Amino acid sequence: MFRLYSLLIPLLLVTSSGIMPPQGIIPEDNTVAMVRANYLWQFSNYINWPTETKKGKFIVGILGSEPVFEAMAEKYGTKPIGNQTMDVLNLSELPNNQYLHILFIDKSKKAELAKATKEFKDKNTLIVTNWEGAMGAGSDINFKNLDGVIRYEIDKKGMEDKKIIPGTKILQWAI
């Protein structure tokens, strides 16, 4: 009998253990900023500003939040609001002699709210904030996080005093 041992190849059961496949990477999107930016876009579209402000650019100032500015500028910057074009400004401090349709103040700049309230008192500027207690301190719209879902509270009377009239959609979805 002839043996074939000399031709036998030693068994090598190759497993993948030594070659790990690339694994999933956590995306670094700032989802909170994405949502806030969209709300600011909705406010721009469904709130009515006085006629005298409906010329030139529609200016949104973002104070203290680079992520919201980036999300806003990337998706909604230069888009039309009625017959105006949106312009998003990244602010590190309150601007002097610059009209803003909307001013978003991040809680990292909460100390600026009192100053902004005074500065924009008669200027038809919608002040939007994102911290507890901002509502009674001069904010017109304040974001609230309800267990992962961002909604907003609204000071309708305060807005109307500034001649900024919230549309039905904005009122409907306020908490």
Add this chain to the structure above:
Amino acid sequence: MGNMIKTIFTLAITLLCLCTMAQETPITNNAVQLCQNHLLEEAKSKIAEALMSEQEQNLAYTWYVAGFIYKECYKEFDSGKRDSQYRTQAADYLVHALEIDKKREHTANIKIALKFLASTYYNDALMCTREFDETSETEPEKYFNLFRKLMRSAEPGCNLDLQDKDYHQQMAQRYFDLWQKNVDKNELSEKALKHYQTVLMLDSSDCMVHYNIGVLHYNRAVFLYRSIGLETEMFDLVDIQTRASDLIKNKALPAMRKADSLCREHAEVLRGLLFMNKALEREKDVEYFKEEIERLIEEGKMRNLVPKKK
């Protein structure tokens, strides 16, 4: 002295058996010689003749040699060719040889050859998991099943959990990658998830799988957030957030927490927990994980779960 007689007696018996076998299988032996001389085409023709021979066709040895020759042909002519007929034929011959080798004279050698073929199917299955697309998604399973079939023939009852785990892990990863390239096809993420869950059934303590399940659900949530844009209505904005936060709270976070409990101090797991809590605006938790990551970096204890891409 007694031992020497015993040895001589054993050798004589062995020689007798070999001579008897040599007389029983002249055509097969001829094929073996051709194979040993690397004349594979001639060996193939000779063994075909043996398989037709009334004297030799019922012997396990003949079928074993046929399987062996076809295995050598596969290695020589079709190496790397997944649909090789040589390999298929070799497997069929060897399985039959095993079935008819009632005296188990050749069983050990047949099993070695079968395991070799099984390992090539396994390698092909894993290679397929790295490159399949939606038109060829059944390929890896086809080869993996052939691997299982041959291994079960060679070693009935052998434990293949390790290979099962590797296979499902690779399938999951491939579906995950395909989904990342086409995020609208949610069925791809479902398939990835199904394979990850199979891995967990085999080994519930694999922190990388829990991590990947967490990443998968978190990605689903992020893709929902990314769909928010110019055309999004207020109702949809709230609905998207509700669905996304539900995914994060009830699926991504529990999986990532489980990964954290199994693999403490892993960079990617901690980053995962950080981003998930950030998406939910859970500031205390965000601060905690930020500090934890900074502490581990300072202490030089940070380990990377995900190998850095070069």
